[in-house]
Amino acid sequence: MSNQKLFTVAVVGATGAVGEQMIRLLEERNFPIQELKLLSSKRSAGTKLRFKGREITVEEATPESFQGVEIALFSAGGDVSKELCPVAAGAGAVCIDNTSAFRMDPDTPLVVPEVNIDKINEHKGIIANPNCSTIQMVQVLKPLHDRFGVSRVIVSTYQAVSGAGARAVEELWRQSKEIVNGNEVKPDILPVSSLPVKHQIAFNAIPQIDKFLDNGFTNEEMKMTRETKKIMGDDSIEVSATCVRIPVAYGHSESVYVELKQDFDVEEVKRLLADAPGVVLQDDPAKQLYPLAASAAGKLDTFVGRVRRDLSNPRGLHMWIVSDNLLKGAAWNAVQIAEYIAIQA
Amino acid sequence: MSNQKLFTVAVVGATGAVGEQMIRLLEERNFPIQELKLLSSKRSAGTKLRFKGREITVEEATPESFQGVEIALFSAGGDVSKELCPVAAGAGAVCIDNTSAFRMDPDTPLVVPEVNIDKINEHKGIIANPNCSTIQMVQVLKPLHDRFGVSRVIVSTYQAVSGAGARAVEELWRQSKEIVNGNEVKPDILPVSSLPVKHQIAFNAIPQIDKFLDNGFTNEEMKMTRETKKIMGDDSIEVSATCVRIPVAYGHSESVYVELKQDFDVEEVKRLLADAPGVVLQDDPAKQLYPLAASAAGKLDTFVGRVRRDLSNPRGLHMWIVSDNLLKGAAWNAVQIAEYIAIQA
Numbered sequence: 107m108s109n110q111k112l113f114t115v116a117v118v119g120a121t122g123a124v125g126e127q128m129i130r131l132l133e134e135r136n137f138p139i140q141e142l143k144l145l146s147s148k149r150s151a152g153t154k155l156r157f158k159g160r161e162i163t164v165e166e167a168t169p170e171s172f173q174g175v176e177i178a179l180f181s182a183g184g185d186v187s188k189e190l191c192p193v194a195a196g197a198g199a200v201c202i203d204n205t206s207a208f209r210m211d212p213d214t215p216l217v218v219p220e221v222n223i224d225k226i227n228e229h230k231g232i233i234a235n236p237n238c239s240t241i242q243m244v245q246v247l248k249p250l251h252d253r254f255g256v257s258r259v260i261v262s263t264y265q266a267v268s269g270a271g272a273r274a275v276e277e278l279w280r281q282s283k284e285i286v287n288g289n290e291v292k293p294d295i296l297p298v299s300s301l302p303v304k305h306q307i308a309f310n311a312i313p314q315i316d317k318f319l320d321n322g323f324t325n326e327e328m329k330m331t332r333e334t335k336k337i338m339g340d341d342s343i344e345v346s347a348t349c350v351r352i353p354v355a356y357g358h359s360e361s362v363y364v365e366l367k368q369d370f371d372v373e374e375v376k377r378l379l380a381d382a383p384g385v386v387l388q389d390d391p392a393k394q395l396y397p398l399a400a401s402a403a404g405k406l407d408t409f410v411g412r413v414r415r416d417l418s419n420p421r422g423l424h425m426w427i428v429s430d431n432l433l434k435g436a437a438w439n440a441v442q443i444a445e446y447i448a449i450q451a
Numbered sequence: 452m453s454n455q456k457l458f459t460v461a462v463v464g465a466t467g468a469v470g471e472q473m474i475r476l477l478e479e480r481n482f483p484i485q486e487l488k489l490l491s492s493k494r495s496a497g498t499k500l501r502f503k504g505r506e507i508t509v510e511e512a513t514p515e516s517f518q519g520v521e522i523a524l525f526s527a528g529g530d531v532s533k534e535l536c537p538v539a540a541g542a543g544a545v546c547i548d549n550t551s552a553f554r555m556d557p558d559t560p561l562v563v564p565e566v567n568i569d570k571i572n573e574h575k576g577i578i579a580n581p582n583c584s585t586i587q588m589v590q591v592l593k594p595l596h597d598r599f600g601v602s603r604v605i606v607s608t609y610q611a612v613s614g615a616g617a618r619a620v621e622e623l624w625r626q627s628k629e630i631v632n633g634n635e636v637k638p639d640i641l642p643v644s645s646l647p648v649k650h651q652i653a654f655n656a657i658p659q660i661d662k663f664l665d666n667g668f669t670n671e672e673m674k675m676t677r678e679t680k681k682i683m684g685d686d687s688i689e690v691s692a693t694c695v696r697i698p699v700a701y702g703h704s705e706s707v708y709v710e711l712k713q714d715f716d717v718e719e720v721k722r723l724l725a726d727a728p729g730v731v732l733q734d735d736p737a738k739q740l741y742p743l744a745a746s747a748a749g750k751l752d753t754f755v756g757r758v759r760r761d762l763s764n765p766r767g768l769h770m771w772i773v774s775d776n777l778l779k780g781a782a783w784n785a786v787q788i789a790e791y792i793a794i795q796a
Contacts, residue, residue: 258763262607262706264656264697278654279631286628303739309623310745311609311697311704313757313771318736322717322759322769331762344763348706348771352609352656353698359656361607361693361706372667391663394648400655412658414667417676418603418689426658426693 111451112140115444116175116199118167118190119182120144121153123272124204127437128179133158135441138448145171147182172197177447179440180204195231200447202233202440209234209333216336219442220383221248226446233443238435239263239326239349239358240333242408245385245434246427247364249378251338255367259345261330264352264359265315266399267307269431270296274307275355281308282353297351308353315349324349357399358431363416364423372415375423379410384434389413397428405430406438456796457485460789461520461544463512463535464527465489466498468617469549472782473524478503480786483793490516492527517542522789525549526781540576545792547578547785554579554678561681564787565728566593571791578788583780584608584671584694584703585678587753590730590779591772592709594723596683600712604690606675609697609704610660611744612652614776615641619652620700626653627698642696653698660694669694702744703776708761709768717760720768724755729779734758742773750775751783 115132119125125146132139142157145167153164165171167186172178172194180187181204191201191208208214215225216234221244226233236244247256267274274295281291285308293304297314305312316325323331327347334345380387388397389411397409408429416422429435460477464470470491477484487502490512498509510516512531517523517539525532526549536546536553553559560570561579566589571578581589592601612619619640626636630653638649642659650657661670668676672692679690725732733742734756742754753774761767774780 260605260708260761262693264609264695282627283631286624286631297739301739305739305743306745309699310743311699312743313704313706313741314739318739321762322736322757323762346708346762346767346769348607348757348769350609350704350706354654354656359658359695361658361695363605363691391667394642394646394650394659394663396658398650398655398657400651412667412693416605417666417668417691422691424691424693 110138112138113176113448114141114143114174115139116143116145116172116178118145118178118180118186120155120164121146121150122181123268123275124181124432124436127432128181128441129155129157131437131441135445137441137444143171143175169193172199175199177202177444179444181436191232199231200229200233201231202235202443204235204436204440206237206329208232209236210336216333217443218244218337218439219446220245221337222339223446226443235436235440235443236333236337237326237329238269238431239265239360240330240337241435241439242358242427242429243330243360243362244334244337245382245408246362246379246410246425247334247338249382250364250366250375251340251343253378254370256343256364257367258365259334259343260363261345262348262361263350264354265349266354266356266358266431267296267351268356269315269358270299278307278353278355281306285309307351310353312351313348315351323347354399356403356430356432357428358435359397359399360427362425362427364425365419366421366423369421370423372413376413379413384408385410387411397426399428402428403430406433408434455483455793457483458521458793459486459488459519460484461488461490461517461523463490463523463525463531465500465509466491466495467526468613468620469526469777469781472777473526473786474500474502476782476786480790482786482789488516488520514538517544520544522547522792524785524789536577544576545574545578546576547580547788549580549781549785551582551674553577554581555681561678562788563589563682563784564791565590566682567684568791571788580781580785580788581678581682582671582674583614583776584610584705585675585682586780586784587703587772587774588675588705588707589679589682590727590753591707591724591755591770592679592683594727595709595711595720596685596688598723599715601688601709602712603710604679604688605708606690607693607706608695609699610694611699611701611703611776612641612696613701614703615644623652623698623700626651630654652696655698657696658693660696668692699744701748701775701777702773703780704742704744705772707770707772709770710764711766711768714766715768717758721758724758729753730755732756741771744773747773748775751778753779
């Protein structure tokens with residue numbers, strides 16, 4: 107990347123769980139940065155963070171923050187994105203937004219680079235980063251859809267608490283400590299910080315992520331339905347999800363059942379997955395090899411295993427898909443998009 | 452139960468996680484006992500256990516142990532059952548066997564009292580207790596099958612470590628303590644104590660319970676397939692399972708998708724489930740009410756919620772089913788069967 111143009115980059119939500127990973131990845135990937143602006147809420151402003159050996163003071167994100175910014179990575183909640191992405195885009199920045207604010211907006215491309223990088227230039231200043239649970243699934247569905255056609259998906263998730271933010275991770279550690287010491291716990295954050303009822307997450311499984319809708323599904327579950335159609339560019343793909351929070355800090359696991367439109371050979375499916383970009387096949391039952399959240403945490407890839415044909419539907423396929431929800435599920439997918447933008451410039 | 456006949460009862464595997472619950476339930480339910488014999492492996496023989504204020508010394512289970520025993524509850528592993536159930540039955544006992552040794556034997560009824568109590572008298576000395584993950588599912592499927600017909604089930608489980616025995620629970624507590632204190636862990640028991648590869652269970656999800664078969668499914672998964680057909684008395688019901696161990700001590704959760712043969716109304720489904728014996732409907736999204744392993748632990752019932760229609764198949768239904776795997780999933784189902792035998796005597 108010699109003679110590479112250097113960019114003024116902003117990270118909005120720099121002190122959050124995803125923001126922290128975005129900054130780390132920009133450094134590790136040696137992203138071509140002229141100036142890095144770290145932005146946050148008023149509450150976190152003043153925090154000092156390190157980037158390439160220098161200390162950068164986090165500033166409050168305001169409409170004035172985006173003067174001269176060329177690429178802005180947003181992960182500070184939907185309300186912040188709704189207010190500030192249009193401002194940043196108006197000031198000339200390309201916004202890569204990790205919230206759900208613009209994902210279903212017809213003018214906003216929703217991009218997983220391995221799936222639909224061709225949409226990246228259709229933006230009007232904002233590119234949306236999909237939901238964590240969707241990204242790792244569509245990465246695996248893509249080669250199968252191209253080869254056989256995917257008609258329908260039933261997915262049950264095993265999601266890490268870091269998807270609910272750094273305070274939820276602290277809550278998991280705190281509750282785990284109390285319970286192994288024989289004490290009672292008082293849930294405080296999960297399942298949904300803005301809702302009144304809280305449930306214990308340590309040594310429990312909570313079948314609620316985000317709020318419920320009238321159809322009995324949660325917002326998180328409907329994100330998997332809607333976002334999959336948009337990213338795959340095929341409204342005929344049906345997805346019904348059950349999204350569950352489990353006591354894991356980092357790494358979402360998914361039990362995915364897929365109905366394909368054509369007959370398939372399981373060995374060919376495995377070859378397609380082994381060759382898919384960003385996907386690692388870990389599938390050797392004799393060696394007890396399959397993806398595990400504890401092993402995927404900290405890695406950029408998405409892991410797939412337990413690949414097998416359904417017992418009753420010969421066009422049905424089961425898989426176990428795992429990825430780090432803060433990395434490919436959030437920060438890494440966003441930084442990947444930023445890298446494509448940088449390369450094109 | 453005045454003038455009730457009193458029984459000589461044996462518990463084989465008295466010092467195990469399930470045996471302990473069997474003894475507690477026999478006491479709590481005031482089971483009509485003349486004499487209680489507590490049996491175990493040679494290793495655990497000599498242990499003293501309390502029953503109704505008295506101390507009973509655990510003896511080694513041998514072929515001679517069953518003289519005069521009328522009801523024998525077995526939960527000491529399949530090999531012990533294979534050896535000793537026929538001996539005990541030959542000596543005149545009715546064996547209620549919690550292992551998989553005789554479950555698929557055509558001469559052995561496989562009984563969940565709420566589903567097929569009519570099979571209880573078809574035994575030849577041995578009645579099999581189904582696998583924990585199967586019991587709670589068929590309890591919920593039964594009223595739906597009677598009313599609409601169940602054609603097909605896809606289930607992903609979230610199973611507690613106590614299903615792998617007391618040492619697996621100790622391993623979960625030990626690993627959890629180490630990790631919250633920032634230490635490394637060395638897995639020792641899970642996923643399968645007799646297999647060479649071990650995986651961390653604390654803050655992880657392991658998609659393997661029991662050994663793998665040639666079709667890519669595990670034994671645990673195939674138990675759900677085969678046992679459901681036998682208990683429901685309908686070989687046409689297809690079940691494909693993904694069985695996963697999660698860091699929960701007590702209480703299995705299941706994300707269950709069912710295809711029914713007839714059109715259904717979701718409210719009628721909820722009414723049927725609310726009225727089903729041994730089943731408690733916990734389903735009020737507005738109040739964030741749904742079954743939770745942490746709440747179901749220690750209870751005898753099976754809990755169901757998150758009842759909703761599939762998004763693409765109008766005859767598809769999603770549910771979340773939770774029960775204490777050591778109680779309804781093992782000890783309680785066995786003691787229930789013993790109670791039916793006692794009532795008939």
